[in-house]
Amino acid sequence: MKKKLSLLLLGLTAALFIGCGNKAESTGKQVNTIDDLEGARIGVQLGTTGDIYASDYEGDKAGTTIDRYNKITDAVQALKQGKLDCVIVDEQPAIATTKDEPTLMILDEPFALEEYAICIAKDNDELTAQINEALAELKAEGIVDQIIANYIGDDTKGTCPYVSPEDTEYPNGTLVVATNAEFPPYEYVNGDDFVGIDMELAQAIGDKLGMKVEVVNMAFDSIINAVDSHKADVGMAGMTMTEERLKSINFSDSYTTATQVIISHDPEATGEGLGFIENFKRNFIQDQRWKYLTKGLLNTIIIALCAVLIGMMIGFLVAIIRVTHDKTGGWTIANAICKAYITIIRGTPMMIQLLIIYFVVFKSVNVSKILVAIIAFAINSGAYVAEIMRGGIMSIDGGQMEAGRSLGLSYKQTMISIVLPQAIKTVLPSLLNEFISLIKETSICGYIGLMDLTRGGDIIRSITYEAFMPLIAVALVYLVIVEILTFAVGKLEKNLRKNEQ
Secondary structure, X not given: OHHHHHHHHHHXXXXXXXXXXXXXXXXXXXXXXXXXXXXXXXXXXXXXXXXXXXXXXXXXXXXXXXXXXXXXXXXXXXXXXXXXXXXXXXXXXXXXXXXXXXXXXXXXXXXXXXXXXXXXXXXXXXXXXXXXXXXXXXXXXXXXXXXXXXXXXXXXXXXXXXXXXXXXXXXXXXXXXXXXXXXXXXXXXXXXXXXXXXXXHHHHHHHHHOOEEEEXXXXXXXXXXXXXXXXXXXXXXXXXXXXXHHOOOEEOOOOEEEEEEEEEXXXXXXXXXXXXXXXXXXXXXXXXXXXXXXXXXHHHHHHHHHHHHHHHHHXXXXXXXXXXXXXXOOOHHHHHHHHHHHHHHHHOOHHHHHHHHHHHHOOOOOOOHHHHHHHHHHHHHHHHHHHHHHHHHHHOOHHHHHHHHHOOOOHHHHHHHHHHHXXXXXXXXXXXXHHHHHHHHHHHHHHHOOOOHHHHHHHHHHHHOOOHHHHHHHHHHHHHHHHHHHHHHHHHXXXXXHHHO
């Protein structure tokens, strides 16, 4: 096992050094103007207006291809590696993304103009009116301009942050704001805080409404669903009002105008990336960014451990029902329910199940996201544990049951005292392997705005715009956890074999 782990670590380390020294060189079409977009490979962030506008080119005669990414940092990384010809994104995030990338450029020609607004649920007209009134007051008082100037402008950046008035009180409850904090300067993470234009504006609106602001960070394409299902009161993530979005959500008045731009390769520029040590410090040491990984790791372990324990209880119950039906013909209705449960869970992706439980099942219930994740993963794990356990029980020789019954034991007593102990011993390694799989599956928790290990790496990427090193770090942590558990499973299997001798 040590040899296997050493080889894996060596391979990842080698890839790390190769990746850090890799120069981006476009292998596709050079995009210098909007007219060059036809026939190009265009990268966008899924669900953004850049995605909407770029879709007009998709499927044209020139063969234009649109690659959609969950994060704009991933799209820019693909552009650097020559997998894309250009990326379409909002101007300010484009400036932040290309600041330390000498081989990339922003075209002078704007791709499109748009106006940002706040999204609110369609059945919440009262809040929409209140926010519009607050926005109007903040514009008249010059606070909106002040907030924007604090993040945009060489002479004003960082000099005029919004500060809540000293006598501000919050008697009207909490304003839950859904955002995607990977979009500077509008929203991003700084230490333990969510900052940016939208975040300061949210605080100013909360002060006007007498509501304490609570920020919930999630994937961009989950924000509208979160607001529509009342998991959040409003969504603020550099969002533009479009006809398609208006079918699902309402929008406030606009609070700023933005520009969609095109990032492309600069054919005349060359440059070297940061060295390994400097890059490592920037990603993990600076501002103690390693804490995002440790916080995410703790949540990952809590979710996986609780989910596998609950999943085992569900699985044992379902397995007993199914085996009892197979052996005695009883519990017909319960068996049918269990079969349907296993079919649905095993036949649908874990991510879809998580989103359904969060946005549909708990639509109107305000519960902890960790609890939601535990429930979702426990239900999923229970279906697989049930089949593992059923297989273990069915593998026990039928003579064991007959022997127990001949001794005067009931079916229940025979199952508990004779069959189940042998079955558990048989399937225990498989159950531990289910726990290993569950740990890796928790990487999708970010879709409901929950901080897990993968989400911690995503936050680092959104700050540094460096994809390779945070991803490698997250992969190494998962690898170490899995190898430790694999070693434990191996030791257990050896001990079980010894006991059988």
